[in-house]
Amino acid sequence: MTELGRLYGxxxxxxDPELLTLKAHRILTTVPVIAYPISENGKxxxxxxxxxxxxxxxxxxxxxxxxxxxxxxxxxxxIAATKIAEHLKVGTDVAVLCEGEPMLYGSFMYLFQRxxxxxPTEIVPGISSIMASAAMLGVPITYRNDVLSIIxxxxxxxxxxxxxxxxxxxxxxxxxxxxxxxxxxxxxLGLLHRxxxxxxxxxxxQRIVDITEVKQVDVPYWSLILIPSQMEMGxxxxxxxxxxxxxxxxxSRKIW
Amino acid sequence: MTELGRLYGxxxxxxDPELLTLKAHRILTTVPVIAYPISENGKxxxxxxxxxxxxxxxxxxxxxxxxxxxxxxxxxxxIAATKIAEHLKVGTDVAVLCEGEPMLYGSFMYLFQRxxxxxPTEIVPGISSIMASAAMLGVPITYRNDVLSIIxxxxxxxxxxxxxxxxxxxxxxxxxxxxxxxxxxxxxLGLLHRxxxxxxxxxxxQRIVDITEVKQVDVPYWSLILIPSQMEMGxxxxxxxxxxxxxxxxxSRKIW
Numbered sequence: 001m002t003e004l005g006r007l008y009g010x011x012x013x014x015x016d017p018e019l020l021t022l023k024a025h026r027i028l029t030t031v032p033v034i035a036y037p038i039s040e041n042g043k044x045x046x047x048x049x050x051x052x053x054x055x056x057x058x059x060x061x062x063x064x065x066x067x068x069x070x071x072x073x074x075x076x077x078x079i080a081a082t083k084i085a086e087h088l089k090v091g092t093d094v095a096v097l098c099e100g101e102p103m104l105y106g107s108f109m110y111l112f113q114r115x116x117x118x119x120p121t122e123i124v125p126g127i128s129s130i131m132a133s134a135a136m137l138g139v140p141i142t143y144r145n146d147v148l149s150i151i152x153x154x155x156x157x158x159x160x161x162x163x164x165x166x167x168x169x170x171x172x173x174x175x176x177x178x179x180x181x182x183x184x185x186x187x188x189l190g191l192l193h194r195x196x197x198x199x200x201x202x203x204x205x206q207r208i209v210d211i212t213e214v215k216q217v218d219v220p221y222w223s224l225i226l227i228p229s230q231m232e233m234g235x236x237x238x239x240x241x242x243x244x245x246x247x248x249x250x251x252s253r254k255i256w
Numbered sequence: 257m258t259e260l261g262r263l264y265g266x267x268x269x270x271x272d273p274e275l276l277t278l279k280a281h282r283i284l285t286t287v288p289v290i291a292y293p294i295s296e297n298g299k300x301x302x303x304x305x306x307x308x309x310x311x312x313x314x315x316x317x318x319x320x321x322x323x324x325x326x327x328x329x330x331x332x333x334x335i336a337a338t339k340i341a342e343h344l345k346v347g348t349d350v351a352v353l354c355e356g357e358p359m360l361y362g363s364f365m366y367l368f369q370r371x372x373x374x375x376p377t378e379i380v381p382g383i384s385s386i387m388a389s390a391a392m393l394g395v396p397i398t399y400r401n402d403v404l405s406i407i408x409x410x411x412x413x414x415x416x417x418x419x420x421x422x423x424x425x426x427x428x429x430x431x432x433x434x435x436x437x438x439x440x441x442x443x444x445l446g447l448l449h450r451x452x453x454x455x456x457x458x459x460x461x462q463r464i465v466d467i468t469e470v471k472q473v474d475v476p477y478w479s480l481i482l483i484p485s486q487m488e489m490g491x492x493x494x495x496x497x498x499x500x501x502x503x504x505x506x507x508s509r510k511i512w
Contacts, residue, residue, distance in 0.1 A: 011391075018279035021269070021383065025278060103390035103397045104404070112396065123391035125383050127277065134359035135267075135379035140368065141359045147419055148360070148406040155401060163403055166419065 005088035007119045008095040009102040009112060011126015012049055015203030019127045020050065027095055027124060028053050033087045035061035035080065036097040037107060046097035059087070061094075065107065073110065081114040088119045101128040105152075105173070130171050130224065133201040137208065139228045142169045146229045153178035161185045169229040176221040179214065191227055199223040261344035263375045264351040265358040265368060267382015268305050271459030275383045276306065283351055283380060284309050289343045291317035291336065292353040293363060302353035315343070317350075321363065329366065337370040344375045357384040361408075361429070386427050386480065389457040393464065395484045398425045402485045409434035417441045425485040435475040439467065447483055455479040 008027055013019035020028070028034065028050060036046040044062060047054070054060075063080035065073055084094050102108040102123050115121065130150060134141045142148045146168035151160065153175045164170055164185060172182055186192050197211040200222050211225065264283055269275035276284070284290065284306055292302040300318060303310070310316075319336035321329055343350050358364040358379055371377065386406060390397045398404045402424035407416065409431045420426055420441060428438055442448050453470050455463040456478050467481065 009391075011387075013277070016279070018282070019277050019381065021275050021277055022281060023272070023274035026274070101387045103395070104387060105398050105400070105402075106396070109396040109399065116394070121394070123394065125275065125387045125391040127381050127383060128387060131267075131357045131360065131381045131384060135265075135381040138372070138377070138379065139359070140362070140365040142361050142406070143365065144361070145408045145410050146361075147408070147411070149423075150398070150404040150406075152401045152403070155403070163422065166422075167405075 002089075002091045004119050005090070005092045005094060007084070007088060007111075007115050007121045008093065009098055009106075009108045009121070009123040010095045011098050011100065011102050011124050012046060013127040014100055014129035014132040014201050015049055015206070016132075017049055017052060019132065019202060020053075021124065021126070024124050024126065025053065028097075029055070031058070031093050031095040033059040033061065033084075033092055033094040034097060035063055035084055035094055037065045038062040040064070040066065046099050049099070050097060073107075077110040077114060081111055084111065085115060085118070088115070098126060099129075101126045104128055104130075104150075129201050129222070130173065133171070133198045133224055133226055134228070136201045136206065137196050137198055137226060139196060139226065141171070141226065142229045143231055148229075153182050157181055157185060161189065164189055164191065164227075167227075170227045172225040172227075174221060175219050175223045175225065177216070177219070179219040179223075180216045182225060183211065183214075186225070186227070194227050194230070196226045196228070197223065198226070258345075258347045260375050261346070261348045261350060263340070263344060263367075263371050263377045264349065265354055265362075265364045265377070265379040266351045267354050267356065267358050267380050268302060269383040270356055270385035270388040270457050271305055271462075272388075273305055273308060275388065275458060276309075277380065277382065280380050280382065281309065284353075285311070287314070287349050287351040289315040289317065289340075289348055289350040290353060291319055291340055291350055293321045294318040296320070296322065302355050305355070306353060329363075333366040333370060337367055340367065341371060341374070344371070354382060355385075357382045360384055360386075360406075385457050385478070386429065389427070389454045389480055389482055390484070392457045392462065393452050393454055393482060395452060395482065397427070397482065398485045399487055404485075409438045413437055413441060417445065420445055420447065420483075423483075426483045428481040428483075430477060431475050431479045431481065432477040433472070433475070435470065435479075436472045438481060439470075442481070442483070450483050450486070452482045452484070453479065454482070 010024050038044045061083050065076050087094050098106050098108045148169045149167040150171050151163050153172050186195050195211045197214050199207040266280050294300045317339050321332050340350050354362050354364045404425045405423040406427050407419050409428050442451050451467045453467040
């Protein structure tokens with residue numbers, strides 16, 4: 001009986017190829033088959049991130065996925081899973097390239113659900129764009145007892161507002177056409193002065209703009225708003241006080 | 257005038273040395289000075305993670321930090337910042353090793369606040385133990401429109417309950433002596449059957465146990481509970497239904 005191939009869900013990080021882990025790099029450069037999503041207009045961002053590491057003798061599977069949310073992606077994932085399974089069945093390992101972190105809002109999960117029961121499966125965690133954004137903005141997200149919520153901008157206005165009202169720090173992801181709605185909610189909750197905007201963190205076309213200057217028409221899906229924690233002050237009653245300063249990013253930030 | 261040295265907040269991931277990024281590895285192996293926390297009993301986990309990469313000619317700064325939460329860490333960070341600044345002032349780069357991700361509940365932030373105004377500072381994001389835990393447990397955290405909350409177990413019981421009541425997925429961190437309280441809250445909210453427990457994800461002494469078998473006395477600070485999303489079903493009315501199965505980790509998981 002042939003041994004089955006191993007399926008890797010390979011987190012490749014947010015865009016900078018140097019943010020691959022040593023493990024992801026090792027697997028990527030030694031696995032015989034790689035698979036990645038390709039959009040209807042032929043773009044393959046995950047492949048582009050790691051293109052310098054791919055060898056000509058590696059087999060590539062491009063998975064067509066619809067970006068139109070009104071269409072079910074399930075038939076597309078069925079096709080992709082079948083293609084991948086053909087290699088796994090004959091003992092060939094396959095690495096699926098996943099932007100950011102595979103287990104966090106990742107499309108890999110649809111393949112995981114289809115394949116991980118039949119084939120040995122290993123997830124290699126990657127740097128999430130959420131974490132990378134904080135590094136690029138140069139601002140700590142959370143301290144000590146803070147609650148952090150990661151909130152998709154796709155939620156309706158009331159739910160967004162309810163969720164944002166109770167958090168110490170938040171990251172609002174998948175902005176795109178929802179930007180104006182999100183900014184309205186943030187403004188109403190008195191959070192606008194804390195909100196930081198970033199697009200395509202660590203990619204070559206990364207953009208950081210003051211949130212008050214962002215125009216809805218320019219906002220891509222791969223953008224987010226970070227509302228960092230307001231530092232917990234005076235915990236030990238040692239008289240240290242927070243104060244505001246102009247940060248390097250043109251924003252005021254609370255620091256010691 | 258001497259050029260100033262650069263301060264790196266170097267995310268080194270949750271424990272597996274192979275989960276360093278290529279960038280963190282490059283900086284770690286070329287920087288002249290590294291700094292890391294050391295506990296009162298002489299343990300230096302961050303250094304241990306990367307010990308195979310450290311060269312004998314690198315200068316090491318070990319930063320003593322109190323683990324007793326009743327004592328202010330500020331004097332200790334003042335001392336550490338002064339030591340680090342001595343190198344930066346004369347143009348020598350310094351990398352501070354940060355377990356996991358520097359900007360997420362990281363002690364690096366206290367150094368960032370003390371040094372980033374005077375010295376050029378760069379944050380290198382790392383794999384958070386939160387993300388690594390999902391990979392090790394083999395379970396997706398969030399899908400599509402899910403809200404994910406990261407909640408410290410140190411919160412009081414009422415606040416914990418309020419926060420957990422409204423999330424689609426949650427990670428409860430810093431369990432330690434708060435485990436029994438957290439399990440009580442989870443049980444009361446009817447979430448116990450979804451809760452997964454893991455200690456020291458990706459470290460050599462990683463431990464995954466069914467949450468109903470965990471004893472308070474055994475729970476370290478570096479443990480967490482993951483409550484993964486219940487998959488959003490029937491979005492396209494295509495008749496696919498979730499069902500439960502026994503997962504590889506001895507837990508039931510919801511899958512297609």
